[in-house]
Amino acid sequence: MSLSTPVSRRALRHTRAIDVQAFARDDGLWDLDARITDIKVNDTTLASGVRPGGSPLHDLSLRITVDLHLNIVDAEAVSDSVPYPGFCNTIGPAYKALIGLNLMRNFRFEVKQRLAGIAGCTHISELAQILPTAAVQAFANDVWSTHDAASPGAESTQQKPFQLDKCHALRTDGGAVAQFYPRWAVKPVPV
Numbered sequence: 001m002s003l004s005t006p007v008s009r010r011a012l013r014h015t016r017a018i019d020v021q022a023f024a025r026d027d028g029l030w031d032l033d034a035r036i037t038d039i040k041v042n043d044t045t046l047a048s049g050v051r052p053g054g055s056p057l058h059d060l061s062l063r064i065t066v067d068l069h070l071n072i073v074d075a076e077a078v079s080d081s082v083p084y085p086g087f088c089n090t091i092g093p094a095y096k097a098l099i100g101l102n103l104m105r106n107f108r109f110e111v112k113q114r115l116a117g118i119a120g121c122t123h124i125s126e127l128a129q130i131l132p133t134a135a136v137q138a139f140a141n142d143v144w145s146t147h148d149a150a151s152p153g154a155e156s157t158q159q160k161p162f163q164l165d166k167c168h169a170l171r172t173d174g175g176a177v178a179q180f181y182p183r184w185a186v187k188p189v190p191v
Contacts, residue, residue: 011041012041013040013041013042014038014039014040014041015037015038015039015041016036016037016038017035017036017037017039018034018035018036018127018130019034019035020032020033020034020035020130020131020134021033022134022135022137022138024142025065028067028068029065029066029067029073030065030066030067030068030135030138030139031063031064031065032063032064032065032066032131032134032135032138033061033062033063034061034062034063034064034127034128034130034131034134035059035060035061035062035127036058036059036060036061036123036124036126036127037056037058037059037060037081038056038057038058038123039054039055039056039057040053040054040057041053041054044057046083046084047083047084048083048084048085051083055081056080056081057081057082057083058079058081058082058083058123059079059080059081060077060078060079060080060081060082060121060123060124060127061077061078061079061080062075062076062077062095062124062127062128062131063075063076063077064098064128064131066103066135068143069102070102070103070104070132070135070139071100071101071102072098072099072100072101072102072103073099074099075095075096075097075098075099076092076095077091077092077094077095077121077124078092079091079092079121079124088121091120091121091124094115094119094120094121095115095120095124095128097114097115097119098111098114098128103131103132103135104132107131107132108129108132111125111128111129112125115128136163140163144162145161145162146161146162146163160184161181161184164177164181164184172184172185172186173185173186173187173188173189174188
C-alpha cells in the first residue's frame with residue numbers, strides 16, 4: 001500500500017534523507033553508521049551566504065560502536081556540509097558523551113540530557129534518536145533469534161522471542177502471535 005495520490009499539484013522543495021547501516025565487526029562489536037542530509041531544490045540564502053540548489057545544507061554522520069548488549073563503547077560525529085562552516089562542524093567531539101549509554105535503557109532520554117541545546121547539534125542528536133530501533137533490526141536473526149522455538153528446525157529454548165509484545169502486531173494476545181508464535185500466544189483479556 002502506498003500513500004494516496006496528492007489532492008493538488010505540488011513542487012518538491014526540500015529532501016531530507018536518513019540512512020543507517022549496521023556492520024558486524026571482526027572484533028565482535030557492531031558499528032551503526034547513520035547519516036542525515038538536507039537538500040533544497042532552489043538556491044537558499046543563509047546568513048553565511050547562498051547555498052546552491054541541489055547541494056547539501058546538512059550532510060552529517062554519526063557512528064556508534066556497540067557490544068552485543070547494545071552498550072555504546074565508542075562514538076564519532078562529523079559534519080561535512082553545514083549552514084555555518086567553522087561553527088556547526090566543531091561539535092563532533094561532544095558525541096563522545098554517548099559512550100557508556102545502552103541503546104535499550106533510557107537512551108533517548110539520555111541523549112536529550114547530555115546533548116540538548118548548545119551542548120550538541122539538533123540534527124545529529126535527532127539522528128541518534130533512531131539508532132535503538134535500527135540496532136534491533138540489525139541484531140534480529142544475527143545476534144537474537146526471532147523465531148519461535150516451537151517452530152520446526154528451531155533450537156529448543158524457554159526464552160520468549162525478544163520481539164513479542166514490542167509492537168501492536170506482535171502482541172501476545174493477538175492474531176499474529178497466535179499464528180506464527182503459538183507457544184507464546186495468550187487469550188485476549190475481555191474488555
